[in-house]
Amino acid sequence: MQLVEYFDKAAAKGEPIDCYIYYQELAMHVIAHLALGQSDAEMFNNPINKHLLAFFQQDQRQWSNVIGMISPSLSSFVKMYALMKQKVAGIWQQQQKKKGVGSLEAIDRQIELAVKERQRQREEDEKRGLEPGQPIDFIDLFLDAKSEDNSWEEGIDNFQRGAVSVSKRLTFDEIVAQCKVFLLAGFDTTAISLSYATFLLTKHPEVQLKLQAEIDKECTSTVIGPETLPRMKYLDCVVKEALRMFPLASLFSSRTCMKDTVVGDNIHLKQGMIVAADLWSLHYSKEIYGEDAEEFKPERWLSSPPTLASASVWIPFGFGPRQCIGIYVVHYSASLIFQISCMRLALVEVKLTLCHLLRKFSFVQGPKTEEKLQLFGSMTVAPKAAHIYVKARE
Numbered sequence: 001m002q003l004v005e006y007f008d009k010a011a012a013k014g015e016p017i018d019c020y021i022y023y024q025e026l027a028m029h030v031i032a033h034l035a036l037g038q039s040d041a042e043m044f045n046n047p048i049n050k051h052l053l054a055f056f057q058q059d060q061r062q063w064s065n066v067i068g069m070i071s072p073s074l075s076s077f078v079k080m081y082a083l084m085k086q087k088v089a090g091i092w093q094q095q096q097k098k099k100g101v102g103s104l105e106a107i108d109r110q111i112e113l114a115v116k117e118r119q120r121q122r123e124e125d126e127k128r129g130l131e132p133g134q135p136i137d138f139i140d141l142f143l144d145a146k147s148e149d150n151s152w153e154e155g156i157d158n159f160q161r162g163a164v165s166v167s168k169r170l171t172f173d174e175i176v177a178q179c180k181v182f183l184l185a186g187f188d189t190t191a192i193s194l195s196y197a198t199f200l201l202t203k204h205p206e207v208q209l210k211l212q213a214e215i216d217k218e219c220t221s222t223v224i225g226p227e228t229l230p231r232m233k234y235l236d237c238v239v240k241e242a243l244r245m246f247p248l249a250s251l252f253s254s255r256t257c258m259k260d261t262v263v264g265d266n267i268h269l270k271q272g273m274i275v276a277a278d279l280w281s282l283h284y285s286k287e288i289y290g291e292d293a294e295e296f297k298p299e300r301w302l303s304s305p306p307t308l309a310s311a312s313v314w315i316p317f318g319f320g321p322r323q324c325i326g327i328y329v330v331h332y333s334a335s336l337i338f339q340i341s342c343m344r345l346a347l348v349e350v351k352l353t354l355c356h357l358l359r360k361f362s363f364v365q366g367p368k369t370e371e372k373l374q375l376f377g378s379m380t381v382a383p384k385a386a387h388i389y390v391k392a393r394e
């Protein structure tokens with residue numbers, strides 16, 4: 001794992017690491033592999049990264065386009081917010097825009113190249129009489145559902161979600177748009193979650209020690225296989241608790257009211273109103289989590305008090321049929337086949353990364369470690385920086 005090498009170097013030099021930056025590179029590496037089939041990209045050397053990083057760091061206005069795809073109702077709200085923000089950040093953005101860095105167009109171009117290249121490869125294989133293999137990434141899955149022309153074609157495939165049934169095949173433009181959504185939705189979210197978990201573990205050495213004991217007991221071979229993670233109950237509690245304390249994609253969980261509704265005794269919602277769930281208040285509710293709701297306490301998930309039994313008290317991935325999407329991906333890795341949804345992909349990625357790092361290193365505080373994280377962003381809420389020091393374990 002390339003990330004371990006970077007941490008190794010930092011440990012040898014005793015230098016601080018802004019773990020958010022490293023996790024962004026890692027998450028990009030993983031999602032570019034799964035979505036775009038990039039198997040040879042290296043951390044800090046991926047052509048699409050500079051666009052994604054600039055996109056996330058500077059231009060929240062572009063989020064309105066992406067949010068339009070994920071949650072149409074929120075798009076105008078984000079646009080308004082971003083216009084205000086743009087006035088402040090204007091000069092830097094204009095300079096970047098001139099260079100095309102961080103624009104959705106630049107990201108599209110990179111994805112278009114990848115989709116066209118895969119189409120070419122598949123056509124070549126077909127001409128040579130090669131059987132199409134199993135899909136290896138999102139592009140393959142989407143191409144398998146592709147229409148020949150670039151228009152709607154009803155009645156061929158039948159996708160079902162809950163009670164809704166939609167029949168349609170994908171056009172080239174839609175394949176590019178889908179890959180973009182997965183790239184954008186799956187990249188920073190995972191990096192941010194890892195940063196919060198790492199920072200919390202740095203600040204709570206007693207939790208870290210307990211987690212390391214579990215990792216040492218369960219992760220005994222070099223490859224940590226899919227059968228290992230379900231056994232790691234404490235790891236699950238740590239990740240759950242980190243996502244409780246930092247529900248980083250709170251604004252994603254919004255809905256448009258479909259008809260006039262009264263909630264409880266006197267909350268009147270009009271048709272067309274946008275309702276956004278306030279996950280921060282929910283996740284810090286003393287009624288649900290108790291008087292210690294402000295504390296990082298993974299053990300609360302072990303004891304499972306009745307208030308935590310409901311599925312809707314912990315919803316960092318949203319709730320209901322539009323919850324963080326469940327697409328099935330077949331991923332080949334050392335002859336193992338995983339079938340995973342994006343939510344599970346994120347959880348597996350966060351957990352595996354923590355296992356690989358914590359069995360070799362301890363995260364410790366140092367002079368550059370922030371007392372408290374400064375957060376920024378709206379659609380996703382990220383730390384401005386999360387400095388830790390790493391110490392090689394004996």
Ligand code: HEM
Pocket residue numbers: 031070071181182183185186187189190193248249250252253254316317318319320321322323324325342343345346347
């Ligand atoms: C820790 C990491 C992640 C968090 C916290 C997160 C959170 C969320 C949330 C809150 C929503 C809105 C759910 C709702 O409205 O109820 C969402 C939707 C979505 N997420 Fe994630 N997500 C994460 C990782 C990922 C990954 C890795 C992918 C894909 C590779 C992904 C793809 C999507 C997509 C496509 C949607 C839109 C689903 C729809 O509208 O039906 N997310 N996510």
